[in-house]
Amino acid sequence: MIKRNIFPLLIFFFLFSTGISFFAQSQPGLARLPGPKKTIAVARFENTSGINSYIALGDDFSAQLSDALIQSGMFIVLSRKDLGAVLSEQDLAESGRMAKSLAANKGKVIPAQILITGNITEFEENTKGGGQGLSIHGINIGMGKSDAHIAVIVQIIDSTTGEILDSKRVEGLADASGFAVGYSGSFSVGSSSFKKTPLGKATQIAIDRAVEYISQRLAMIPWQGRVVTVKDGLVYINAGADTGIINGETFVVCRKGDALIDPETGVELGAEKTKIGDIVISEVQPKFSKAKILSNTDQIRPSDLVIKQ
DSSP, X not given: OHXXXXXXXXXXXXXXXXXXXXXXXXXXXXXXXXXXXXXXXXEEEEEOSSOTTOTTHHHHHHHHHXXXXXXXXSEEEEEOTTHHHHHHHHHHHHTTOSOGGGOOOTXXXXXXSEEEEEXXXXXXXXEEOOOSOEEETTEEEEESEEEEEEEEEEEEEETTTOOEEEEEEEEEEEXXXXXXXXXXXXXXXXXXXHHTSHHHHHHHHHHHHHHHHHHHHXXXXXXXXXXXXXXXXXXXXXXXXXXXXXXXXXXXXXXXXXXXXXXXXXXXXXXXXXXXXXXXXXXEOSSXXXXXXXXXXXXXXXXXXXEEO
């Protein structure tokens, strides 16, 4: 009885001691973004891979990508997957059935400068060779070779206009030689069991490459904030230490003109920006900063744009 109980443990020990090799191209370092951290939101990824039996794949991938972007330390990542729950909580607070001190303020969802979304187009695992295998907690083990592949289209969207700024296909490929390791049944992309499989490794590679692509592309987009108020000769802006703003950092203040609307499609084409002045950060608080005015051609007003070129 004891031997039968330790047999799965011996299989796992041998499996990893023989060194299942996962092969993938090494990825270069992440691009360092200039200026403060940009605020981004990750929306649900669509699953168009044909794996319709696993309907939560898009949500799981979005959650793992959000976590990877947070761990990169380069972005402020907002939740959009649970936005409905946030708005429901605000509606409950507005109804008066909650103590005011605990109530969420309605309409105070933080806007994201950039929205990340896309779809999973390929999600597959192939096993060659074989012989009699063993299944332990959903992990299938057998002699042979297993390779896995995932392909994801990542889209970067301007949250103000809805314009797709860029789009790229990222892929992950992983091989396991000597033993074929697969996964069956219901699973989560974030589970520890799934991560040990070739498909789990391929998914992690795709996520790493998505983070790399997002960081490189957003490095080309100027950071943007807003003027909160102006008093006592100082400009208060809606970004602080949590975004990485530092004393002595300079910004351009611009005023956004009327939106330009395409008369045929009704689509907003953007708006002209007029430079109002230059400011330099003099004091940084956790959620906001104060800045001195270096120059200005007009009075700086609340809601004026604060841009890091």
